Amino acid sequence: MAHHLIVLAAGQGTRMQSDKPKVLHEVGHAPLFAHALASGAALEPERTVLVAGHGAEAVRGAAGDIDPGIDVVVQETQEGTAHAVAQARTALDGATGDAFVLYGDTPFIRPETLQKMAEARAAGHAVVVLGFEAADPGRYGRLVVEGDALTRIVEFKDATEAERAITLCNSGVVAADVSVLFDLIDAVGNDNASGEYYLTDIVEIARARGLSATAVTCDEAETMGVNTRADLAAAEAEFQRRKRTEMLDNGVTLTAPETVFFAFDTWVGRDAVIEPHVVFGPDVTVESGATIRAFSHLEGCHVGGQAVVGPYARLRPGAELSNGAKVGNFVEIKNAEIGEGAKVNHLSYIGDATVGEAANIGAGTVTCNYDGVFKHRTEIGARAFIGSDTMLVAPVRVGDGAMTGSGSVITRDVPDAALGLGRARQENKDGFARKLFEKLTARKAAKNNGAV
Incomplete structure (x- = not known):
């Protein structure tokens, strides 16, 4: 089955306190979004779409340096994750197979994890969401599951106290058939606490249409996002830890x-x-x-x-x-x-x-x-x-x-x-060094005695 990537990279990243787009900040001397692209490359995608927003031209230039074949589309106004994914519709016109939605500020999703999601899609689930057990769930969206079925995703702002007690959290990474993904997005509304179009709503919409949804889990470290300079430093440390381990394992x-x-x-x-x-x-x-x-x-x-x-x-x-x-x-x-x-x-x-x-x-x-x-x-x-x-x-x-x-x-x-040979001929002047040192020594003594 064909695979396609949609990488969301439109956010301004105001908490970075930076004049450049968040996804252009680097980990391991590569823009953040390049790490997401590298993970997705293991799926051998036929098409890759990068959704830019703030600093779109700079992002477009950086993407072209990495792979001229990347389609860069622009989300002119940031109205939520579903709205961002919708901007990829034209670039994926006529595409068949599965689309994987990744995030340009989440650099550590492993290729093996994406492969697990692909296997879940092949097993017949219409929508596959990547989740993780959070040590501190904080303000993450919660995955509500019954058996192996994912019934809905609840954003923290909209969750009840019982739902906030759930520790299985949403990474935001999604896989679905291309045409199904955009059909579900068309049905997403913005009647929520943020007034945004949430990509997470596609799970409940899919269930209402009789389509199955499931969650694949990964280690929480894979879902590390970068929103601040402190996050960037932590991501660099994690990248170096992984790279050193890789080197040692490779001899x-x-x-x-x-x-x-x-x-x-x-x-x-x-x-x-x-x-x-x-x-x-x-x-x-x-x-x-x-x-x-x-x-x-x-x-x-x-x-x-x-x-x-x-x-x-x-x-x-x-x-x-x-x-x-x-x-x-x-x-x-x-x-x-x-x-x-x-x-x-x-x-x-x-x-x-x-x-x-x-x-x-x-x-x-x-x-x-x-x-x-x-x-x-x-x-x-x-x-x-x-x-x-x-x-x-x-x-x-x-x-x-x-x-x-x-x-x-x-x-x-x-x-x-x-x-x-390209140097001047050497000349020796007999006794000159002694006379010069005597003259200089006398001058220094006179200066120390205040005579000069």
């Missing part, structure tokens, strides 16, 4: 898991070792057997198998480390390929460059890639040896097996196997 060594921070899309191969206080930004792949040493920061990069990074290294977008490459302490790599077995071990900046296999980059080397307007590339050949404190003024090439002298400023290509 990655984390020597101090609680100090390592991952992004939404971080991928690390088995037998990789991640030392303490490592931070992963978006779009990082670390291959099997690599080591990321302490206090390193990685973003937009690829680290090959058996490579070593850090400690105190920074890999910026476009950094590509081949197998066995080494990038050491206080080294920054940006938009550069480091060849197999090459070493950049100390205090260097390699940007917009290609470093050949088995090359050795001495301490303090800088590729001078920016002229104030344009970026230029540096090419360093295989097995080249770059002397310490070399300034490579791009565009420039150092050939295979070539060398540069320490302290050189290289402004012209160095041919294969050649030695490039």
Whole structure:
């Protein structure tokens, strides 16, 4: 059966105290709604509709960055969840199969939970609602069930005291046949304490029409919503906890898991070792057997198998480390390929460059890639040896097996196997240091005595 996603992301999120839409706040370096999309992706949806409202254009742009195939529709006025889902009708015109309604500010619904809902639909229930047993039911809507039948959902504002005593609560996530969903929404009214069109009312309407409804349950942690900055911090902590567990389960060594921070899309191969206080930004792949040493920061990069990074290294977008490459302490790599077995071990900046296999980059080397307007590339050949404190003024090439002298400023290509020197000739002035120190010492003494 075909599946479709409707993700509600129209809320302003006033409690976030923010100028941007709530769903654009990030957990694991990804917008909140991206997590809901990722959960729903396990259903292999044919169509995905994102219902935006406040900051719709910004939400549309972020959605396009994630998947240009997402249909973004706008809820011009926020009149409740049923009204929000109704905005997806045109985007799903002609669609058959089941629609799953998710929430852009609820990032942790597991794919396995959605699969359970799909199975309940396949078993013949017209409407499937996701519920959870709440430790503190608070102001959640309550699910009223009889056996395996869900008879109605009662919003807290409209609930009796007996209904408020129920601990089985509504997550808001719903699955139903596409056409049935919109038919039920058409019958929803707004005669309630909030004057809104509640999606939850479709359960009672379905029952009145002789259609069955049921509830599938999940752990309360999956239903964590984000409404405040404190919620956002709690969601980040939960995301990191899950990601660290995933890494450990997949054979990655984390020597101090609680100090390592991952992004939404971080991928690390088995037998990789991640030392303490490592931070992963978006779009990082670390291959099997690599080591990321302490206090390193990685973003937009690829680290090959058996490579070593850090400690105190920074890999910026476009950094590509081949197998066995080494990038050491206080080294920054940006938009550069480091060849197999090459070493950049100390205090260097390699940007917009290609470093050949088995090359050795001495301490303090800088590729001078920016002229104030344009970026230029540096090419360093295989097995080249770059002397310490070399300034490579791009565009420039150092050939295979070539060398540069320490302290050189290289402004012209160095041919294969050649030695490039670009520094002033040294001169020694006998006795000058002693005379200079005597002069300076005398001047300091005079100043201390008030003579100067």
